[in-house]
Amino acid sequence: MLETTIAAIRPADQTAMAAARELHGRLTKPAGSLGALEELSVRLAGLAGACPPPLPEPAAVAIFAGDHGVHAQGVSPWPQEVTGQMIGNFLAGGAVVNAFARQAGASVTVVDVGVATPLPAQPTALDPAALDPAVPRLVVASVRRGTRDFTVTAALTRDEALAAVQTGIRIADELIDAGAGILLTGDMGIGNTTPAAALIAAFTGADPLDATGRGTGIDDPTYAHKVAVVRAALARHAPDPADPLGVLAAVGGLEHAALAGLILGAAARRTPVLLDGVIAVSAALAAAAFAPDAVSAMVAGHRSAEPGATVALRHLGLDPLIDLGLRLGEGTGALLALPVVTGAVRVLHEVATFDSAGVAEK
Secondary structure, rough: OOHHHHHOOOOOHHHHHHHHHHHOOEEEOOOOOOOHHHHHHHHHHHHHOOOOOOOOOOOHHHHHHHOOOOOOOOOOOOOOHHHHHHHHHHOOOOHHHHHHHHHOEEEEEEEEEEEOOOOOOOOOOOOOOOOOOOEEEEOOOOOOEEEEEOOOOOOOOHHHHHHHHHHHHHHHHHHHHHHOOEEEEEOOOOOHHHHHHHHHHHHHHOOOOHHOOOOOOHHHHHHHHHHHHHHHHHHHOOOOOHHHHHHHHHOOOOHHHHHHHHHHHHOOOOOEEEEEOHHHHHHHHHHHHHHHHHOOOEEEEEOOOHHHHHHHHHHOOOOOOOOOOOOOOOHHHHHHHHHHHHHHHHHHHHEEHHHHOOOOOO
């Protein structure tokens, strides 16, 4: 599945991008007056291979959840049980991501790809109502109950990492088959900013100090310890960025691997994927290492307060749409950026040209 998906990812369509730029020059507005929105709409035209590109709707948030063996090293003050408890909160509609999804009219699908706490039995595939924004849904696709402690051994075997990536691809296909016009990344996993920092450092070559943040708000001694944990893991495993599956296996998380798969699956279907915060962009680095042209499907929703997110976005060549100092995850920043993406495309669909409106040009 992974090889087939990568083979289906194509470069952006330059003809469609040129048509979008030309159309922007004829719309009733000064050239360039919409700033970054113009280039975003051009990129989405290139992804779709059409001008104007399809409106990015309906929107589907996929929250991948997993736990982490490195939690045993004291990198987070939160107990690991919170991962499973928050899944219950997502399904009850009580989390921030649910509030923002209701506001945006986006569906929420939670995927257990490696939660340590046993969850109630649920379907292993999406049902036909998968895009109902009023009903959060759970898919159980657990590869294993949390990763191993990567300070001791590899977090995952290559087969386990591959299974998680392929789970993400399958979820992308199922959501797009159900009608989604844009996918939004979400994540849940206590301690998951530690493997995110390790992934960012591995793929970009950044120093762990620059790639590691304070996650849920740790104090100075815990932060120094967290940086040391990331540094030690990279020294132990020496992950090769040219081998993205090996990097994910050595220092990644199951949700990171699944998010990489979601991004690859969306790119193969020429569907935009709106990235959330530091977990998403660390996964995006893996997706880009698998298939560099996958970057054409990525839209950076926001700049996370986690410093590693800026390092990753710079490496990917992506500019975030909003910067509100968020560091929650779940998909919240991506949801807040969703109207910006939709507006960028709607301009190409609905704004009159100077000729059609009878407006004199400069």
